[in-house]
Amino acid sequence: MHVNTPRDLAALPYADRLEPFIGEIEHAGAYEWLHFDGTTFEGGEAGSSLFSQSAFSSVSFNGGRLRRSRFDEVWLHAVRMVGTNLAETTWLDSECAASVFAGTEIHGSEMRRVVFHQCKFDSVNLRATSLKDVAFVGCLLRDVDFGGARLADVRFPGSTLDRVRLDRATLTGVDLREATALGIASGIDSLNGATISTPQLFDLAPDLAQHIGLTVSDD
Template identity: 65%
Template structure:
């Protein structure tokens, strides 16, 4: 089943409660019912902060440390995250639309009921992350490292995985059939628990045979 289309700001159930964010993000801060609009955060330490029922639009995060921050029912639109540390963060019931993550650390993070629409992931470290009920819709995932991660009920409709790493992943009900492109750089032998199409299997056959140590010879 395809994920629902991305919502607009006014469609959020808490939109009427939002107030403009003024000030700065601080470590262990609490941020509820806020609209972060056009903000630029550079080298900010927002570790262990909590964001609940808040919206981010046109926001840029450059570097900065947000380790162990919590994002509960948040909405992100046209947000850029470059070189930031989001390791061990927790994401619940959240939606990201046209978000760009480049050189970003989200290793050890936990995501449940999160949808990414039209997002771009470039050299993102998601090692040891735990993703449950997550959808990547029409996204580009380039050089994304899922090494050692756990993925449960994860789908990739319309998305392109380019040189993805799946070393030692644990997959349960992961559906890759509707991915627009599937290029796996490493970890083919760890894809147990994933569902792929016949065409994808044929495309991957040479690399899969090599990963499994199979020799294919025709007389």
Template identity: 60%
Template sequence: MPAPRELADLPYAEYLQPFRGRLESEGTYDTVHFDGNGFEDADCGGARFMECAFSSVSFTGGHYRRTRFNDVWLHTVRWVGADLAETEWLDAEITSGAFAGVEAFSTRMRRVTFSHCKFDSVNLRAAALRDVRFADCLLRDVDFGGATLTGVAFPGSTLDGVRLDDVRMTEVDLRDAAALGITSGHDRLRGAVIGSPQLLDLAPVLAQVLGIEVRDR
């Protein structure tokens, strides 16, 4: 897997302009560099970010519902208690980010890579993820209930208290995950690929889900 890109590696790096002003609802931000900004309770619903870069930015609270992120790069960005529901992410790269207490239900992501990110109590119910990679991430108390996962992989990532109720999976690769701490939805693993050691770890729960009684004698 290629290493995360640096800011200077972006094809639009030379065109980036520093952010000035404030975030606005339905606003359009094209080739803008957000550097060291802190946003609290911003109302930015329906905005569009295209070929933008975010460095050491924090979002605390705020309304970003139905915002679009297209070809964006985020490094060391923190989202705390933010409303990211119904957002759309296309060709995005997020490195060393943190998402805590975030509402991201009905989010749509395609060709998105998360590297060394932490997710804590994130609501991704009914989300649609296609060609999304969680590399060396921590996913704690993340709810994928009712989500559709297609071509999603978790290399090096730790799943802790993840819920998969009513998830639909297609070509989901869990083989290289560091830990599969799945709280619920084991019966929805159809369409996932796991390794033999992981199968042994999951066997007791899968047997219980399938109603299989295991006896040594």
């Protein structure tokens, strides 16, 4: 993964093979070596599709269903997904930058070796999702639900977590030390398996004390 800085379109190993996409995406479609550029998709059913070695630039999805689709080596930049159904999708070796996910359903999905750069996640459902070797770099995660999710080797450098829910989530090798804010709305007991910094521990201390029933009094 290119964690430090996002790549430009021209830097993609398959950039020379890309062809402009024209038309609408369809259910169970197969899309390889295509460049989706400046397109807005209104609703539509495109579930169970395969996107392979393709690029998305300034593309908007307003609603619509991409359920059970697969994204292999896909590059996304300035993409907006609002109210889009991405449940049970599979993401592999993909990169997403400067994009917005709002009211998006991504629950039950699987992500492997995926990096998000400067993305905004607002009211996103990631329940029961499996994330392995995923990085959120300089992102905002607000009202994101990781309930029942499995996070392994996930990092959040420069990211802000605001009212994130971790109820019944399983964390393994999760590194939160470089997150700029660690706002956990619920499921603080699921932080077992994560690494945080000393200042973050002080910030979480009131919630941790409340969780274990510890009374702190200086009287």
